Amino acid sequence: MSQPHSLYGKHAATLDQALTAIRDRGYWSAFNESPSPRVYGEDAAPRGKAAFDAYLGADFPLDQPGTTGRVATEKSPFGIRLDVRYPHAGADALLAAAAAALPAWRDAGPQTRVGVCLEILARLSENIFELANAVQFTSGQAFVMAFQAGGAHALDRALEALAYAYAEMTRTPAEAHWEKPAGAKGSAEPLRLMKTWHIVPRGIGLVIGCNTFPTWNSYPGLFASLVTGNPVMIKPHPRAVLPLAITVKHAREVLAEAGFDPNLVTLAAEESGEGLASVLALRPEVRIVDFTGSTEYGDWLEANARQAVVYTEKAGVNTVIVDGCDNFAGMCNNIAFSLVLYSGQMCTAPQNILIPREGIATEAGHKSFDEVAGGIAAAVGKLTGDPARAVELTGAIVNDGVLERLERVRDSGEILLDSQEVTHPAFGDAVVRTPVVIKLDADSEQTYGEEWFGPISFVVATDSTQHSLEVFRRTVGRRGALTASVYSCDDKVLEFAERAALDVGVHLSANLTDGVFVNQSAAFSDFHGSGANAAANSVLTDGAYVASRFRIVQSRRHA
């Protein structure tokens, strides 16, 4: 193997810090989450906005092989006209181009590949405002959230995946001298072999993007596959193409500048309903699939894309167990914030809030079930009372499926807090809805036992905290969950909750009242998903997420 590309040296310090961070798992971040001009420079925001605006109503500039036409499928939750026209190509042309790009990328070795991938992250970071605008106007996230989750945090998650993959590729040396002492098997001389180990990619990676977090959920799989030597095709959600088109554009530019075939990263845009993901996922050349979305389609991929390793994040029933607290207002506000943020359209947002029907003990004495439920509802109401402030938290509703559920759920129980239409002060056509909070009894498991994606939550009256734990075990055990939280001042209850969380394989947050919310996970420290329940078969990011994306092939000869 030749010397690594100079981009490896350029980014080696960042890589080192990331490698340390994934071992320590304390706080660390490589990409600043503040959109302030003091951080990114005075011209960054206007430059990003201008770049975004230039894409609208135009052919998106991607020079990919096999383009036979253009597709424009996006509809902004903020009601603005997007009408970006993406290249559309047949599967054969894109797959052939990807396959042709593989050998040189494989042979470049781990150092060069990680250097190039880190340069792609740096390029995306330079253009983070462009990315943030694209995420905002396709996903419906408010700007700050789009900048953070869709920009800085997505880049952190990408870097985390690169670090894990790099550590995994380099735990085996590139070569070693093997010497078995004389005397073994009666040999008079030592046996000496020179051994070489090559990192070999599986084939082509397919990343299937989602509507709500097109970058955050796609970047780990994209970069984990790419850095381990696999060309990657990105099939974006038809309603959230632009953030990934921008990603592909910058990635291709960096690849070409570094002397590699840009077809290592391609965009596989499609018409709505075309079903391109299913066509690609079953192709023999595709050996890795990363998917975020519905349980139904994730299960289909796992069952049918048998030639590939399939990493899925699906739906679940995120749950809060309320047993007691020593900061009633803090608890209500914390839960309320996690319901309001992006209108509950995060895969990590709580849905079921389990409260004993006899009420709970707090620092202000006993609170009845209705007082607890009412406290949470009131806190939601307060966060969403002023339209101008509300929309900066809620963003807009990502698609009509959410509106349909929001309507349908009204018949399921007593409405404690109704969803409101809010007029966005800046975008008159934006579709904004505040959360609905519905009261249910524990026996309505047919309702709360499945996911109602969107600004929908249930306060569920249980017989006791022990009953809450049983409901938690049963519902999460069956449907899975990405997050869980518990509020209690009783160490025994906290221990039981942690034990239950271990048994059903869900990450648990206990007694969050300050500026940390159950639906937020920090790269390099919090794992996202556990792979230990039905909500996901994999984790962002651990060893298992990267180790099967490549293979090691060895050769040996007498030294």
Next chain:
Amino acid sequence: MSQPHSLYGKHAATLDQALTAIRDRGYWSAFNESPSPRVYGEDAAPRGKAAFDAYLGADFPLDQPGTTGRVATEKSPFGIRLDVRYPHAGADALLAAAAAALPAWRDAGPQTRVGVCLEILARLSENIFELANAVQFTSGQAFVMAFQAGGAHALDRALEALAYAYAEMTRTPAEAHWEKPAGAKGSAEPLRLMKTWHIVPRGIGLVIGCNTFPTWNSYPGLFASLVTGNPVMIKPHPRAVLPLAITVKHAREVLAEAGFDPNLVTLAAEESGEGLASVLALRPEVRIVDFTGSTEYGDWLEANARQAVVYTEKAGVNTVIVDGCDNFAGMCNNIAFSLVLYSGQMCTAPQNILIPREGIATEAGHKSFDEVAGGIAAAVGKLTGDPARAVELTGAIVNDGVLERLERVRDSGEILLDSQEVTHPAFGDAVVRTPVVIKLDADSEQTYGEEWFGPISFVVATDSTQHSLEVFRRTVGRRGALTASVYSCDDKVLEFAERAALDVGVHLSANLTDGVFVNQSAAFSDFHGSGANAAANSVLTDGAYVASRFRIVQSRRHA
């Protein structure tokens, strides 16, 4: 988590050495492969033989739950009467017992688990002669091979799997303090969280043993699953139960002595043809399956045991590419030895020897195809000419399936060297056969393009080395292979062969002439299988082999 068990401290130095060995991949071994009394003590061999003899014709001493009867299914390739009667239980009882054992084992933590597993290896090593006798008389391996491959090397492979799994479990700390600096999100105070990470097993592991290498092929999966917290059920091949029954017995004793439920390791013996593996593999409680055996059954497991992660080693077409050499006798002897050893009944033994029909250049001038093929056949003949010496290499034929193939293959081409029946000097009823070598043309791919497991090899006449490489790519690309080797004095050819090996994902040995053979792989240095072709979906042992056997579940609270 409480303090680790004292067995962790007892074996920490060995673990440390193993952790270093898997990073360096030079020569290292923890278990001495010499059956000499100078190594293991004067009484070790007779004590092991006596222990073995005591099992014969008796109820095997295993105190497992749910035993409803006994099964005796073994038939020794050496013709001696075994008639060991193993407990037979219903799947429900064994699975329930395993599930009940899980929580305390999970909660014991990685250090305690690895300490207990290392003590099991130490106990097996103390009883290595007992194990070697059991392997010899069930698999048909000659004694020294049974001692080495079935004893010391199997224990080394087990230790290697423990080291990988331990490294994987401990790359995430058990806990960490997370502190996000003040100023982020406008907060005046830093945000502080205390985070805890738990290693959580997937569920129950099922290990399906094979007839030829009951310990070597089962130990990595057994110990990788066990140390990561999963109870393990071992379903032995009905004709090679004893080595695994002995393993289970010692493992259960160590587990009980260490204060754990012995049902963490159970033996699931069955009647021949009962199909217990398929019943167990589909049970929802079984979340990991390790299998070595036929492609047909391995493929079935991969397709059907969907609730589990499935690790398989299957069949393939191991290939030798002969282009030229500078040591003709050395080459012929080396290839011949790898054909004779255990009568070619190793999954790594070569089958197809590709030689240009125009012959090759050697240090002794040009050799025609017939001279090369004849040289190899003659070397095989020499190794097997004297029965007393031959049987110490060939051992005995593992089962009737091999005899059937040995008969059937005779019609496939010109017999260059015929298989001989050999009378074993010590075991008159042993079934011993020497290798058959058959000449084929490259266009007989329907014959040599699939695996003929047993002492069967083909010398295949190709148009040229380039043609050999094409045949190699095509046959291994389609059917897979665990090993490949090349002989050439031309650096270009060696490079092309290595490139082809990378493309079809097979480990390559180049120009082996001394005491290293293509079918031997050394733990801690050589990977066994690549997972990159159809012969195996996994590797003994790499990160991917261990990383998905457990999950990480976290909890966090304000610090």
